[in-house]
Amino acid sequence: GQQLNQSPQSMFIQEGEDVSMNCTSSSIFNTWLWYKQDPGEGPVLLIALYKAGELTSNGRLTAQFGITRKDSFLNISASIPSDVGIYFCAGRNYGGSQGNLIFGKGTKLSVKP
Amino acid sequence: NAGVTQTPKFQVLKTGQSMTLQCAQDMNHNSMYWYRQDPGMGLRLIYYSASEGTTDKGEVPNGYNVSRLNKREFSLRLESAAPSQTSVYFCASRETGGLTEAFFGQGTRLTVV
Numbered sequence: 392g393q394q395l396n397q398s399p400q401s402m403f404i405q406e407g408e409d410v411s412m413n414c415t416s417s418s419i420f421n422t423w424l425w426y427k428q429d430p431g432e433g434p435v436l437l438i439a440l441y442k443a444g445e446l447t448s449n450g451r452l453t454a455q456f457g458i459t460r461k462d463s464f465l466n467i468s469a470s471i472p473s474d475v476g477i478y479f480c481a482g483r484n485y486g487g488s489q490g491n492l493i494f495g496k497g498t499k500l501s502v503k504p
Numbered sequence: 505n506a507g508v509t510q511t512p513k514f515q516v517l518k519t520g521q522s523m524t525l526q527c528a529q530d531m532n533h534n535s536m537y538w539y540r541q542d543p544g545m546g547l548r549l550i551y552y553s554a555s556e557g558t559t560d561k562g563e564v565p566n567g568y569n570v571s572r573l574n575k576r577e578f579s580l581r582l583e584s585a586a587p588s589q590t591s592v593y594f595c596a597s598r599e600t601g602g603l604t605e606a607f608f609g610q611g612t613r614l615t616v617v
Binding site for chain 1: 611
């Protein structure tokens with residue numbers, strides 16, 4: 392089946408630093424999504440990307456849909472303690488299983504004050 | 505706004521016991537999903553329902569059954585629980601075809617001993 396490779400698996404950074412994480416796939420996606428999961432909670436959508444090359448921001452977060460449709464990255468600028476959590480990428484195409492999401496394995500972010 | 509509500513939040517079962525995880529959404533969404541989350545594995549789709557009255561298998565359906573009781577409710581049943589089903593289970597819903605992405609519940613943490 393399709394797989395997403397998300398990296399890094401974990402990051403431990405100082406407050407104020409910028410963060411970058413990415414996802415790559417062996418197959419093409421028509422949609423890329425980025426979710427954040429706080430401890431004990433369900434994932435919450437951060438950014439949705441629907442067009443190759445699209446660059447979208449949400450506050451300190453910026454994500455891009457790769458031009459090849461096989462990758463996406465998420466940047467967080469000037470990290471703060473509440474950025475702690477697990478970040479998931481997810482991709483969707485419109486073949487096969489009616490456009491269901493495929494999730495990466497997540498990037499666990501820890502922020503040191 | 506309740507969004508997606510899952511019950512129970514925590515459950516401990518003995519091997520071989522059965523139980524049903526409940527999920528209800530109040531957003532009038534057509535599509536509903538059940539995922540499981542295991543450490544380092546991301547979210548994997550168990551079953552989904554594209555509309556009331558239909559259900560389909562996802563990536564990891566073995567050992568589970570589902571019922572789309574009505575448009576609001578989508579339940580997941582474990583007929584004979586196994587330790588391998590120890591996981592965190594998430595229900596999600598989405599308005600199929602529109603530019604809305606999945607909303608997740610808070611999860612059910614299940615331990616099978």
